[in-house]
Amino acid sequence: MTITKGEPAAAPGAVQTAPDATAATRPERRSHVPADGSASAAAVEQARREMLHEGPRQRIKRTRIGADALMEALMLQGADTLFSYPGGVILPIYDILGDYPEIRHVLVRHEQGGGHAADGYARASGKVGVCMGTSGPGATNLVTAIGTAQLDSVPMVALTGNVPAALIGKDAFQEIDITGITLPMTKHNYLVRDADEIPRVVAEAFYLAKTGRPGPVHVDFTKDALQQETAAEHPTLEEVIAGLPGFRPTVEGHPKQLKMAAREIEQAKRPLILAGHGVLIAEAWDELQAFAEKTQIPVAWTLLGIGAIDETHPLAYGYMGMHGWKHVNRAIQSADLLIAIGMRFDDRVTGSVRTYAPYARIIHADVDPAEIGKNVAVEVPIVGDAKRVLEGLARLAHEVDPATRQPYFEQLAEWRRESEGSSWHGSGAWRDGLLSADYVIGRIGELTSHQATMVADVGQNQMWVARYAGFRRPNSHVSSGGLGTMGFALPAAMGAALGNPEAETWAIAGDGGFQMTSQELMTLAVDRIPVKIALLDNKKLGMIRQWQEIIYAGNYHSSHLPGPDFLKLAEAYGIPAFKATTTDEVDATIRAAQAVDGPALIWFEIAEEQNVLPMMPAGKGLSDLIETWGPEE
């Protein structure tokens, strides 16, 4: 049988061989992490090339079992990387993994790291990320990563093993009702008890994960399903679709709705586009720019909409929401029309809905009908894929002469000058000459020519990345928005680096989040994944400290966070590390890290009490920003 990447296979009968095949006749196992330049590395490369391009598939000298069907199915879906950690019930998979060198197995140090890596891989590449863990604790360790992918609509397939079917429900060793756990936090999930089901279920899982509004799909396999012999064939795409009669996402915006939207756009005097993650998922950045230019409407973006438009574009206005730019929130509060594309009016974006955008009519386009009207009532709902909707809107809308928007543009420019010119950010040294986090982020942006993939963690560091890095390329910004998962950056950057190897990849993490998943440093070292880590160490759970300072009257508790000597830590993992404590050390350390061929870490000792401002206190509205705090610098 020949299996071609991404295409349905022919009948798998050819894989079946005489039952007398024994382990002794198996091809030699290959390590999945061969040393660079070694013979085994060359062999892996050769095998991969043969498999994916021209060469014939090596015959497997043994019967085909469920685990084989799984690996074939992954390859048919175009998966090339599997972030995983072994355990008893998935050992049948590990037993045959050596026969599939075309799939790069990355042995993570914690299943959560594997899950976030699959997530980062998906966000940076636009493809489906795949992670795997064993039953019980292996599976529950994946849960946080699955939840992260669910809330951010990331296409991911999470695989877990479970105890043999006969033991299910018996509280067997390492048995947990993991499909019960992931049921409310996946797009769909499966428990597979029969090897013959594996090809269909895996094909469905990938199709569901990436089609319509993407999301994680979890497939749990009983151990015996992985071990049974099977001749089950892989379904065609048509068969997959026919087997999912309840899944028919709407892609094309309704012409009547598009026409209504075009009319609204025509009449608006102060329109604003709100670009969300949907623009990036639909790869609609060109369509967004074309629509904005034709109609001369400025673009604001959500956290996950960063990169939907080049931030240096004249119509790119800025990042909105709780820690967004004041000028952007002002523009929303005074807009007469919001054109929301692929975003969901999350509470971090709207603040109090009652006072949100009080003068605006709203056009809301999303591929998920349930998002429309969920958080805010809208005048023109459009269900459809962002790309198609933007194309449709651009077609229907009339060309607008920028001169006619002059007063509006002048107002926006003035607000922007005022908000960007505030002395509360961009200052390099913060109080007492201490290193300012926003300065560090700005320099990383500059020195990577704004082309690197930047993976943020959660907390103040995440907001500084969103505000100050200056993004110009789609999918160059990766962040856990919906779930806000600390510990995301390092493992997700690991996946992002493999998902888009062309781009330099940076993980930007706070000292708190970094310490949640820092064990993946070893994965970076062993697999030589060239992630550069910028550790913004304020020796604090900075965002918690900020809330305690501003909202809880300075009643600090548990926000001071002693950490280890991060240079020694990195050294222990064999990762080159650098340290910067002053403004003038910043560029040199960034350059030094960039010069390392492989992973590297920079320990930035930043000011301990710098706040992210402005800030919209929870429950307040976009017009209630706290802009300054403490003594003026």
Added chain:
Amino acid sequence: MTADPSTEPAPAAHAAPPPARDLPGSGEGQRHVLVVLVLDRPGVLNRVASLMRARNFNIDSLAVSRTDREQVSRMTITLHGDAVRVEQAAKQLYKLVDVLKVQDVGATDQVVEHELVFVKVRATDQNRAEIIKVVELYKGRVVDIAPESVIVEATGTESEIDALVALLRAYGIKELVRTGAVVMLRGAGSIEEALKWEGPAR
């Protein structure tokens, strides 16, 4: 140190401050009946129930049964909420891969709606005949007679059953079970026929 919350001045074009934006789903609640056709796959009831719980919708009653189509089951969910909220419930249900069709029939009077009740009522030789008479007036019937009790069976709309139960309470209710409502559109129209699915491939 004090906060300096800036208040956004209204643009000059608007004289009066605008009214507060509506919160979707905060309107007055009414009773709705959702008919949900689902694929009869493992866990589908769990998926529907879990979704309703997680999305904060309170189910008043839920009836599940097979249909005459292979692999298709039917759920009838009654719930309270304003129209937007119930529409949101329907949209969320549609996101379940095993859900084929959702129809809110609560707003129409174009349906027949019934549920079934069993009530075990305390009875004595003195009042047994009276109970039977009351029950017959409500088109119910007695399906079991014992020396100290009778089991009453009745079908009807939710409010008809409520009324009967209220009457029977005077005699003393030992036990009660209701199926929850099932509904069907009047006339030739069929929710099942509106399904765009031909059934499982053979």
